[in-house]
Amino acid sequence: MTEPLVCVRDLRIGATTDSGRKVEIIKGVSFDIAPGEIVALIGESGSGKTTIALSLMGHARPGCAIHGGTIRLGRHDVTGMTERQRAALRGTEVSYIPQSAAAAFNPSKRIMDQVVEITSIHNLMPRAKAEAKARELFRALALPDPDTIGSRYPHQVSGGQLQRLSAAMALIGDPQLVIFDEPTTALDVTTQIEVLRAFRSVMGQGNMAGVYVSHDLAVVAQIADRIIVLRGGVVQEEGTTEQILTAPAHAYTRQLLDAFEPVPHVAAPKTGAQARPILQVDNLCAGYGAIRNGEPAAKILQNVSFRLERGRNLGVIGESGSGKSTLARAIAGILPAYRGNIQLDGAELKPDLAQRSKDQLRRAQIVFQLADTALNPAQSIETILGRPLTFYHGMKGAKRAARVAQLLDMVHLPNALRHRLPSELSGGQKQRVNLARALAADPELILCDEITSALDTVVAAAILDLLKELQRELNLSYMFISHDLSTVEAICDDVLVMLKGRVVEALPAARMSAEAVHPYSRLLISSIPKLDTGWLKGLEQDPELIALFARR
Template identity: 60%
Template sequence: MGASVQVQGLTIEAGGQTLVDRLSFHIQPGEVLALIGESGSGKTTTALALMGYARHGCSITGGSVRIGETDVLHLSPAGQRALRGRRVAYIAQSAAASFNPSRTVMDQVVEPACIHRLMPRAEAEVKAVQLFRELALPDPEHIGDRYPHQVSGGQLQRLMAAMALIADPDLVILDEPTTALDVTTQIEVLRAFRRVVRDRKATAVYVSHDLAVVAQMADHILVLRNGVMQELAPTGQLLEAPAADYTRSLLAAARPVPRGGGAMSADGQLLLEVRGLCAGYGPLDAQGKPAKPILEDIDLKLYRGQAIGVIGESGSGKTTLARAVAGLVAPSAGHILFNGRYLKPTVAQRTQEELRQVQIVFQMADTALNPSHPIERILARPLQFYKGLRGAALQKRIHELLDLVKLPRSVVGRLPGGLSGGQKQRVNLARALAADPDLILCDEVTSALDTVVGAAVLDLIADLRRELGVSYLFISHDLHTVKAVCDEIVVMQHGRKLAQVARADFDRGDHHPYYQLLERSVPELRRGWLDEMHPAPVANAAAHAASL
């Protein structure tokens, strides 16, 4: 396992535009090359081309890709199908979107081996269980009997890795495989990925916007911008002495700095108050408790112009809290007050003005934006509904919103599928801003963004606080990001509020052990950090994730 990869003059175009411009690089057998750059830089487009694949509307117009002795771009369609999943395997960013919900995990993990007729089904299942053990999955003998929705996000990412590795491919492509994971789960997944890649001497391409993650995984880093290579160097050399100005800007953006106007005084105007909030999913029992309780007895106060961060692992109740405030989940107990007035529990019961005042930016722009509507229509709807804008005034405001989130006005006629992940998230934010809200609920809004765009979004959030007095409830699993933008931090675990920390105490004083765990679990921008992380601090978190 493990083969050399030779790329020469790779050129990919779409609609008369060059997405990847005469790119050349070489990967030695058993090495890991990271592709780094902003959204739209050509990282994923390049990675997919290594399989001879170009997304709809794109075409590979020049250059060559060789894996071992195989000229990938000159294979017949049947030859490329035989290559994919067998000699080249792909681990996608979203495992949840990649698994078939109606089939068991084992059915899907062994599928590449069965399709390519590498071994009998029974032998493939034995090999799958071996991979489950190597990837540190719980109950390896039986986890394959579950369906995708019955395992956690971190487990599903590792199961996708098992599916990719079962055919012993020459090249493994990992496309942002830990982006959607919380920091404690990410450590376990990174450690499992790296161990398997090293033990199997696999050649790998790791696509990411997170330089701190790449520093733990890659032997070399290739920096892309607008499809053009800016720099290619060994990982340690690039982190310590980058040669390109653009690389230096990426490194600077990867180091969080405080943003915003500082903590609000206690005598400011109280905007949002949450009292004894309980919420969950499923039918209520005789005591009025939901079948699956998520939040228990949450108290929270947020003042006008303030930003409060909410941190915790996946399943801690962060998003459910935001959805309850937005009226998307009805509380089973407790109250929510806004500007001193009780809010009705659901969106359907709230007034148009109350809906305008509280807006939510969802984590996954892919599912939040209607794929059949152009960007212009997506932004026009809240402007028409809340502001009654029409004609020239509507067009002007749409353009202003695009300028605000640093998107070119040319995107108005495009569908969400024609935008990069970062661009879609900025449209998601622009749609919330269209209502001129008093409170924006930000649910992991930078988790899928590259470092430069993520830093720009955080700067934008800080600017809006200063200029408009907008308040934020900022949900994240990344403590460093929350520290950069928030006045206070609420720490949640298992649906309960454990602690609330003021900005002045972020980096001092005795904190709750769980706060310290989250702080230690954010990858640092240096080589060797993952090796220094002892498995013990995340054992409890991993055990909790395994139980989900």
């Protein structure tokens, strides 16, 4: 029998809260990983999956410490090593691919310098050999221009390319174990497929073992040999990927699987062609950079037109760079459009939000993707929610405090959280606060920009349910921007498909999968991961889809 590469026994990790109380967050976890095997750790936010994965490198987050159990990596006793000895393992025997590749790269240094840096730190090989090996990895990871992409800066490549470059950085030291920490969570479905295919190919060629941290069972199904289901720092279930997907034994695993089957959205009735829409956009053009001859240096949106009826929801889907978020920012006035017209309930909106009335600003609110960056980390939740109450409604004192309590209740958060900072909340709680801040204005239209893409499946489903509930109670309309068609179908009445700044298809959401005719729409539909271990292999064998990938 082959000796395991990784052997974890009775792992216990504790944390110290802000009040000084000690709590155990990983409670006696044990598992093995064989050489060449990929094991997925799945569970909702706070389940301990990333904490466990980081511990395999001997690393604990600030305020946390490994206080029990053992971790063996090959011949090394990771828990018994000094920090200096652990540092010698990182990048050579174990490496890490983060969720946010953008945060992993230094924006002021060229990509090649950063990819080969670990070979210099550990004296693994001469610089020329390291660069040659990096170019081999770039080819293996299906990166464009593998001989020259290393000369670029991080901002000069796409998100999907940067994620694969972070993999090259992790793999250049020939590690035995690679830790993938939700590396495709924020990617659009087509880019996600390219990244998954590249990861799987390179791992197979190098016979490397892997730990894949994710909340997305459909993604895990394409890359993992075994799955460990975690909740509250405890293993709920462990088995082969096929077994977990087809015959889950634990109720929590079944709950995770059920979250992939959202309740179909019941479309709101159309109000008729003559009714005045809450939002109408005609021939909108927007971009970035200096304006010359009436046009920006980089033109993104090109003649986008649509209407959103009151009480209905419009989904906008497309890959990264298609113009979805630019459209939301142009409608909100954050990025002034240079051509076209925007009307809110029949009244024209000026391109720049600084030129709009306070009432126009109040009626159309935007909720951003990352609550971590959208919420001021130095302000309490009460202050964050109170500011729009004062700005739009002049509320102060007891009246404002009472309304803050109502807003927290509306998004199903306890009033006791009002005195906390954003850093003291979970990802799902922060997104609810983000939504409550928009609701504080008492809007009629909310622009939701990828607000569930960074959340685990169970929490994302809860946020969608909350949005539906608020819509029923407050008669809201949503423009829901996403790269996930299944999410859009769960909440939207109509869908716009965007590619390279243009609308290429518009259909009712309920008919999207069956009636879409544009090749790119069909590609998006086909790219939604399935809870099927053979889905990605089947896609790779479909010549029509492969041709669509190449042309897009």
